Amino acid sequence: MYLTKAEERALEGEHGEALALAYRILVATAKVLAADRLIPVAHAHVSGVSLLTIGEAGAEFLAEFAQTARVRIPTTVNPCGIDTTNWARHGVQPDYARNQLRVVEAYRRMGATKSFTCVPYAAFRPPARGAHVSWAESSAAIYGNSVLGLRTNRESGLTALASAITGKTPRAGLHLNAARGPSLMVKVSVKPRTPLDYGLLGYFAGQHSEQTIGFLGLASLGPAEGKALAAALGTSGACGMFTLEKNPRPGIETVDFTRRERQATLEQLGPGEVEEADALVFGCPQLLVGEIAAIARRVRHRRFRAPCLLFCARKVYDRARRAGLLEPIAAAGGQFVCDACADFSPLVGRLGRRIATDTCKAAHYMTRVHHITPILVDTQAALASFLD
Ligand code: F3S
Numbered sequence: 001m002y003l004t005k006a007e008e009r010a011l012e013g014e015h016g017e018a019l020a021l022a023y024r025i026l027v028a029t030a031k032v033l034a035a036d037r038l039i040p041v042a043h044a045h046v047s048g049v050s051l052l053t054i055g056e057a058g059a060e061f062l063a064e065f066a067q068t069a070r071v072r073i074p075t076t077v078n079p080c081g082i083d084t085t086n087w088a089r090h091g092v093q094p095d096y097a098r099n100q101l102r103v104v105e106a107y108r109r110m111g112a113t114k115s116f117t118c119v120p121y122a123a124f125r126p127p128a129r130g131a132h133v134s135w136a137e138s139s140a141a142i143y144g145n146s147v148l149g150l151r152t153n154r155e156s157g158l159t160a161l162a163s164a165i166t167g168k169t170p171r172a173g174l175h176l177n178a179a180r181g182p183s184l185m186v187k188v189s190v191k192p193r194t195p196l197d198y199g200l201l202g203y204f205a206g207q208h209s210e211q212t213i214g215f216l217g218l219a220s221l222g223p224a225e226g227k228a229l230a231a232a233l234g235t236s237g238a239c240g241m242f243t244l245e246k247n248p249r250p251g252i253e254t255v256d257f258t259r260r261e262r263q264a265t266l267e268q269l270g271p272g273e274v275e276e277a278d279a280l281v282f283g284c285p286q287l288l289v290g291e292i293a294a295i296a297r298r299v300r301h302r303r304f305r306a307p308c309l310l311f312c313a314r315k316v317y318d319r320a321r322r323a324g325l326l327e328p329i330a331a332a333g334g335q336f337v338c339d340a341c342a343d344f345s346p347l348v349g350r351l352g353r354r355i356a357t358d359t360c361k362a363a364h365y366m367t368r369v370h371h372i373t374p375i376l377v378d379t380q381a382a383l384a385s386f387l388d
Contacts, residue, residue, distance in 0.1 A: 001030055002037040010166070018069035022165035029159050035170035041152075042127040043074050044164035045120050046112065047136035048157025050081040050344040051100050052369065059103050066106035075164040076115035076124060077107050078137050078157075079286065079311070079341035084116065090337065090347055112164065116339035117313030118285045119227065121148055124315065132175055134163030138234025139227065139285045139361065145241035147226045151175045154240040174212075174240050182214030182243055185254040189217065190262050195228035196378045199360035200265045201257055202232030202242075208255055210238040214245040216254070224291055231285050232360035270363040270376030274385040277375045278352025280304070282382075283311030284342035284362035289319050295383065296325040299332040302387040307335070307351055314338040332387065343369050356382050 003011065011023040026038060048054050054062070080100055083090060087097045108114055117123045118137050121144060127133055129149030135141040136155040144150035153173040155163070163169045173179050186205045192198045198221070205213050213233070221229065221244070233239050248254055282295065287310060295310070310329065312320070317338045320326055326336065342348060343365035348355065349372065356375045357363055363374035377385070 022162040025162040030170035033170050033172035035172035038168040039171045041134045041169045042131040043133040044160050045076045045135040046160045047078040049078045050341050052344040062106040066109040069110050071111040071164040072167040075112040076120040077112050079116045081345040083337050084339045122288050123313040134160050134169045136160035139231035142230035142234050183211035184209035185214045187216045187256050189258045194378045195224045198225045199228040199232040200262050202229040203236045203360040204265045206233040206236035212241040214243045216245050218244050235361045235364045270374035272375035274356050274377045277354050277356035279307040279355050280386045281309050281357045284359050287312040292320045292325050296328045298383045300328045304333040304386050305388050310336050311342040
């Protein structure tokens with residue numbers, strides 16, 4: 001693998017141990033990926049912020065690393081486990097908050113934007129189409145490749161952090177044209193109507209290929225639909241990109257997604273009667289302004305019959321507030337949580353044993369992280385059931 005003289009010197013520690021360690025991570029990754037060299041990236045998005053994903057050891061490493069490591073390129077970070085300003089109101093224990101805020105402080109010290117979002121493309125202006133970036137958070141990486149025309153592999157928190165510190169990534173995988181065409185087609189015979197439908201399609205497809213997947217029969221995607229498709233695709237498998245195809249491609253295997261596959265995927269993830277749910281959770285991935293607006297329209301002059309948590313980026317929350325979208329939801333009893341992940345946080349586990357949610361990713365992780373029984377239901381049906 002080729003390294004420039006400057007990269008070699010950095011690898012040998014000429015500019016300090018933090019930069020050397022970041023280069024070691026990238027060089028080791030590049031060898032695994034058979035990359036020929038490193039290339040510059042315009043932006044990094046780092047996961048591994050919530051204490052529930054990194055643990056005490058991860059928090060310790062970040063605090064130590066942040067003593068000397070500094071990001072070189074615009075860098076956003078994933079949600080953490082708490083609302084950084086309102087954690088006490090949500091009943092988070094002070095010890096837990098203190099440990100989580102150490103991680104928050106470590107990223108701030110390194111120079112990352114205090115974004116705490118898994119929809120960095122919605123909260124901040126993304127780089128231009130064609131830009132090479134290094135994005136962890138599978139839903140964001142897939143959305144970036146497939147909808148925004150960015151080029152990124154599905155990075156881990158550590159490799160994205162190494163990219164943030166060096167400004168580089170291995171030239172391999174989805175940075176190259178060869179990996180960006182579909183190696184499997186999914187023929188969509190049951191037309192998706194809601195974001196949940198797109199999620200079920202994505203979850204199904206993600207189980208069938210680790211390479212780029214082409215969807216036949218999807219004309220275009222709105223932001224919420226694209227987000228739902230990308231998130232679910234990234235949850236059930238290792239695929240990093242999808243394309244929308246007009247025609248089958250000769251020689252490429254095609255699988256069908258019919259009413260039967262849709263139903264089977266729903267049964268796999270979270271069947272159940274929404275009326276039996278103890279609480280309702282929206283925002284995995286975190287909510288877009290348009291999604292908050294749709295909820296606000298529906299809840300006017302109504303009350304939630306049980307707890308309803310809505311997870312979003314603080315930037316998105318501020319935009320929604322300026323647009324007057326928060327009052328009707330707050331008046332109905334909905335509770336917004338900024339900065340936090342809907343699943344890797346202590347909040348959802350306390351709501352009850354059966355939680356209704358409208359996304360496949362939330363249903364997948366609620367079961368695995370909190371041993372909750374999820375009830376997967378379309379947004380409008382959830383609201384219809386939860387509003388008195
Ligand atoms: Fe975002 Fe957490 Fe879901 S990072 S995509 S809310 S699992």
